Structures are given as structure tokens and as C-alpha cells.
Amino acid sequence: MGRWAHTVAAFSVIAIACAPADATGMEAGPPRTIRVVVCDSVGVTPEVLATAMLTTARVYGQIGIDIVWRDRVDQPGRPASPTSESGTMTVYLRLVPLAWEPPAVTLSGALGFTTVGGRVASVVFERIVDLASNESLSVPDLLGYVMAHELGHLLLGSKPHAVSGIMSETVDRRGVTQGLLWFTRDEANAVRAKLRSPAQ
Numbered sequence: 001m002g003r004w005a006h007t008v009a010a011f012s013v014i015a016i017a018c019a020p021a022d023a024t025g026m027e028a029g030p031p032r033t034i035r036v037v038v039c040d041s042v043g044v045t046p047e048v049l050a051t052a053m054l055t056t057a058r059v060y061g062q063i064g065i066d067i068v069w070r071d072r073v074d075q076p077g078r079p080a081s082p083t084s085e086s087g088t089m090t091v092y093l094r095l096v097p098l099a100w101e102p103p104a105v106t107l108s109g110a111l112g113f114t115t116v117g118g119r120v121a122s123v124v125f126e127r128i129v130d131l132a133s134n135e136s137l138s139v140p141d142l143l144g145y146v147m148a149h150e151l152g153h154l155l156l157g158s159k160p161h162a163v164s165g166i167m168s169e170t171v172d173r174r175g176v177t178q179g180l181l182w183f184t185r186d187e188a189n190a191v192r193a194k195l196r197s198p199a200q
């Protein structure tokens with residue numbers, strides 16, 4: 001009951017020191033931007049969501065990527081289609097109730113889900129709350145890391161889960177509590193390469 005998404009294996013507390021991608025290991029280039037349109041269908045409190053966004057932004061900022069948050073409700077005039085601007089990608093982050101889960105996600109107990117090759121990441125907020133309660137984790141922190149993880153799937157395509165870090169298959173409790181979940185160097189380079197593509 002604690003997978004970020006998709007696959008099998010029960011939640012386990014993994015005490016693996018995460019190795020953040022450092023500047024020397026990343027490909028050079030200008031900052032990249034992800035525009036994230038947030039669609040909150042569960043009514044997360046503004047304080048919780050704001051703190052979660054900071055956590056997500058910190059994960060991406062560490063690899064030189066800026067996140068620009070957009071609220072679909074507050075900015076109805078903004079284009080809904082992805083931008084074609086090089087270095088920028090628009091994706092959608094849905095905060096959804098349990099009832100919106102696909103059956104496969106319900107069976108796996110995942111915290112979120114995405115479609116490979118898609119632009120929509122979904123986070124099941126009730127599962128975040130449950131896991132945070134069961135594991136004595138901060139809801140905003142856990143939510144922020146799950147958001148970062150699911151957005152990572154959109155950027156990394158079919159790349160499998162990592163053995164540690166933000167793209168690990170299972171939630172690293174210590175990483176959440178200590179604020180130490182990052183992309184690996186390879187993941188960081190893959191994300192930046194994805195954003196470098198002109199066809200976003």
C-alpha cells in the first residue's frame with residue numbers, strides 16, 4: 001500500500017542513502033521549464049498543496065529544472081494544449097479521489113498513476129493521507145514527493161523504476177522525512193534531454 005505507481009510489491013521502508021545528481025555529472029545547458037497544470041478534484045487545502053509544490057519544485061530544481069505551476073480553474077484563458085517551445089513542456093497533474101482509479105491501480109494500491117507517453121499524472125490523495133498516517137509522515141511532504149515521482153514518469157517515459165531515490169518503486173520513508181529524495185544522475189540527464197527536444 002505504498003507504491004508510487006504501477007507495479008507490484010508491498011510498501012517497505014527502505015534505508016538507502018539517495019545519491020543526488022550533482023552538477024558535474026549532468027549535461028550542460030540552459031535551465032529547462034516544466035509547466036504543470038494542477039487539477040485538484042479532491043479539495044486539498046491550499047497550505048498542504050503549497051508545501052507539496054515546494055517539495056516537488058525542490059526535487060526538480062536540484063537538477064536545474066524550473067516548475068511553473070498553473071491552476072486550470074484560475075487561468076481559464078490559458079491554452080490547454082502543450083506548448084511547442086523548446087526547453088518547455090506542459091503537463092497535467094490531477095489530484096483525484098479513490099473512485100477515479102483505474103482497476104489495475106486499485107489492485108496495486110499505488111499512490112498515483114500515469115500513462116506511458118502521456119501528459120497526465122494522477123495522484124490518489126486519499127492514499128497519500130492513509131500512508132502518511134500509517135507511517136507517521138508529513139502529508140504535504142509525501143504528497144510533494146509523489147507528485148515529483150509521477151511527473152518523473154511523464155518525463156522518463158518507459159524507463160523502469162530505480163533502486164533508490166525519487167523514482168524508486170517503493171517509498172523511502174527516511175528519504176521523505178529527511179528531504180533526501182532526488183533523481184539519479186542518469187535520470188536527471190534523461191529528463192533534461194526530454195525537455196531539450198523541440199517537439200514538446
Ligand SMILES: [Zn+2]
Nearest residue numbers: 004005006153
Ligand atoms: Zn512509479
